[in-house]
Amino acid sequence: MAYQRYDYEVIASWIQGGERVLDLGCGDGSLLKYLQETRQVRGYGVENEPERIVSSIANGINVLQLDLEQGLAGIEDDAFDHVIMSLSLQAIHNTQGILAEMLRVGHEAVVSFPNFAYWRHRQAIINGRMPVSESLPHQWYNTPNVRFFTIADFEALCAQEGIVIREGLAFDDGKLVLDEPNFMASVALYRLGRQNA
Amino acid sequence: MNNASSVGIVTPQVARFDQPLALRCGASLPGFELVYETYGQLNRERSNAVLVCHALSGSHHVAGHYADDPGNVGWWDNLIGPGKPLDTDKFFVIGVNNLGGCYGSSGPLTTNPATGRRWGADFPFVTVEDWVDSHARLADLLGIERFAAVVGGSLGGMQAMNWATQYPDRIGHAVVIASAPKLTAQNIAFNEVARQAILKDPDFHGGHYYEHGVVPARGLAQARMVGHITYLSDDSMDRKFGRKLRHGQPIYSYDVEFEVESYLRYQGEKFAGFFDANTYLLTTKALDYYDPAADCGGDLTRALSPAEAQFLVVSFSTDWRFAPSRSKEIVGALLHGDKRVSYAEIDCAAGHDSFLLDVPLYHGVLRAYFDNIRV
Numbered sequence: 001m002a003y004q005r006y007d008y009e010v011i012a013s014w015i016q017g018g019e020r021v022l023d024l025g026c027g028d029g030s031l032l033k034y035l036q037e038t039r040q041v042r043g044y045g046v047e048n049e050p051e052r053i054v055s056s057i058a059n060g061i062n063v064l065q066l067d068l069e070q071g072l073a074g075i076e077d078d079a080f081d082h083v084i085m086s087l088s089l090q091a092i093h094n095t096q097g098i099l100a101e102m103l104r105v106g107h108e109a110v111v112s113f114p115n116f117a118y119w120r121h122r123q124a125i126i127n128g129r130m131p132v133s134e135s136l137p138h139q140w141y142n143t144p145n146v147r148f149f150t151i152a153d154f155e156a157l158c159a160q161e162g163i164v165i166r167e168g169l170a171f172d173d174g175k176l177v178l179d180e181p182n183f184m185a186s187v188a189l190y191r192l193g194r195q196n197a
Numbered sequence: 198m199n200n201a202s203s204v205g206i207v208t209p210q211v212a213r214f215d216q217p218l219a220l221r222c223g224a225s226l227p228g229f230e231l232v233y234e235t236y237g238q239l240n241r242e243r244s245n246a247v248l249v250c251h252a253l254s255g256s257h258h259v260a261g262h263y264a265d266d267p268g269n270v271g272w273w274d275n276l277i278g279p280g281k282p283l284d285t286d287k288f289f290v291i292g293v294n295n296l297g298g299c300y301g302s303s304g305p306l307t308t309n310p311a312t313g314r315r316w317g318a319d320f321p322f323v324t325v326e327d328w329v330d331s332h333a334r335l336a337d338l339l340g341i342e343r344f345a346a347v348v349g350g351s352l353g354g355m356q357a358m359n360w361a362t363q364y365p366d367r368i369g370h371a372v373v374i375a376s377a378p379k380l381t382a383q384n385i386a387f388n389e390v391a392r393q394a395i396l397k398d399p400d401f402h403g404g405h406y407y408e409h410g411v412v413p414a415r416g417l418a419q420a421r422m423v424g425h426i427t428y429l430s431d432d433s434m435d436r437k438f439g440r441k442l443r444h445g446q447p448i449y450s451y452d453v454e455f456e457v458e459s460y461l462r463y464q465g466e467k468f469a470g471f472f473d474a475n476t477y478l479l480t481t482k483a484l485d486y487y488d489p490a491a492d493c494g495g496d497l498t499r500a501l502s503p504a505e506a507q508f509l510v511v512s513f514s515t516d517w518r519f520a521p522s523r524s525k526e527i528v529g530a531l532l533h534g535d536k537r538v539s540y541a542e543i544d545c546a547a548g549h550d551s552f553l554l555d556v557p558l559y560h561g562v563l564r565a566y567f568d569n570i571r572v
Contacts, residue, residue, distance in 0.1 A: 020535070044532060050543070050544070050558045050561075050562075051558075053539075053541050053562060054558070054561045054565050056539075057566050057569065058569065060569050062537050062538055062539050064528060064532070064538070065540055065542045066540075074526075074529040075529065075532065075533075076533055079533060
């Protein structure tokens with residue numbers, strides 16, 4: 001799914017100028033490029049799709065080909081100010097592992113994901129079909145997504161894993177959703193920290 | 198790609214240096230010569246030069262062919278030329294034969310001024326660091342203050358890496374392909390088997406075989422056979438040869454039976470027909486000695502800290518001689534040192550030799566990277 005402008009802006013607002021940033025599942029590198037231009041971050045993108053590596057290089061960002069299912073071995077603790085994963089968490093099997101890794105190598109983590117409990121998704125299920133929408137654009141048989149979860153599920157997991165939610169925002173159609181986000185929002189964004197930090 | 202073509206006919210040139218070159222082994226070369234080739238045009242700002250460093254058996258003949266030998270095509274011709282990933286319409290590309298080589302640069306085959314005879318085994322040990330110093334002299338001669346990029350695969354990648362730390366203000370980009378920050382014991386062991394094959398050949402004569410009118414061809418062929426196995430992958434050998442038997446069934450003989458035996462013998466003998474055994478010995482030692490982190494207590498991040506260049510590191514999935522994990526060590530050290538680095542791990546069945554092939558994604562990565570270099 002293509003990055004949305006609001007996604008960029010919210011993430012940029014959580015990042016200080018000149019920070020060290022790691023962007024997991026960086027796609028073609030456009031978010032990192034945006035953060036370099038607006039926040040002068042020193043960053044690296046991580047991808048495992050060869051074509052996206054080529055696009056990221058063409059975009060002039062640092063990109064590293066790594067399999068996120070293997071974690072972030074080789075990267076030292078606290079190497080980054082922020083570790084970002086924008087709209088990729090649902091495509092990774094090792095959910096708990098990668099969240100732990102993000103908060104190991106990063107002081108804070110930024111995560112966004114499609115909300116499976118969005119009302120349009122619920123409606124599709126009630127009608128007997130798997131949801132296909134802007135935030136979940138694939139068919140059930142060709143989706144790269146392997147984890148289907150909701151805003152409520154994610155917050156429960158954070159509580160269970162001792163991950164502190166420093167900030168959480170929910171969106172629908174690029175607009176902030178304040179009421180009933182688990183029903184009304186198609187995408188959620190979180191800024192996460194460690195309990196003891 | 199679409200309208201990519203060859204650089205065409207090329208002519209090697211010789212650069213003569215009369216200032217002594219102090220070597221890491223403690224010896225000093227009173228003067229030396231380097232054979233090199235260039236492709237494309239040096240621009241007015243002299244900002245578009247790219248140095249290509251060769252590996253164990255490579256040479257200065259990187260692209261194009263010779264007028265009197267059209268079949269002799271440069272070893273990286275698929276990468277370098279007009280419209281190719283390392284585009285000679287944009288870059289001025291230089292290939293150089295390293296010191297100690299056997300393609301014309303000062304080495305065991307050339308004359309020792311002190312004796313008037315071929316250096317042979319008396320040619321001093323040369324290291325990656327020494328090669329980089331000699332390249333810098335060549336750059337001075339050509340009026341190149343700063344390379345847009347230094348590129349190399351395998352041992353060539355080590356030179357590119359060292360360029361970034363030895364002359365940080367003279368290199369914009371280091372492209373390190375199928376390389377490693379140092380050899381492992383297993384890797385050194387392969388080199389030692391190769392060296393022993395040469396050193397134990399009765400025709401070696403302590404490295405002064407030229408004077409005896411012979412070459413240690415058996416030893417050199419055997420050395421190449423060992424090396425060659427390590428440059429291929431288990432899979433690619435299996436696909437190419439499997440257990441195919443020349444006679445269709447075992448004939449219970451030590452003559453060639455399995456096709457892989459025939460192939461290795463052919464490769465070994467071919468190599469022994471043109472390469473110099475002393476160069477092979479010297480070059481494998483340069484590989485073994487390479488360990489830039491040694492002076493920093495093994496801390497590669499600290500060893501690479503002087504670098505100002507941007508890095509591209511590339512590895513290949515089936516390369517076990519210079520495995521992806523070794524490239525990741527380089528990447529990790531650069532990342533922790535706050536250096537600019539990109540890393541690609543290319544899926545290719547051909548093992549270490551993959552770096553010489555025209556793998557679309559590999560060349561796609563290089564093309565995207567070189568296209569982004571401002572000159």
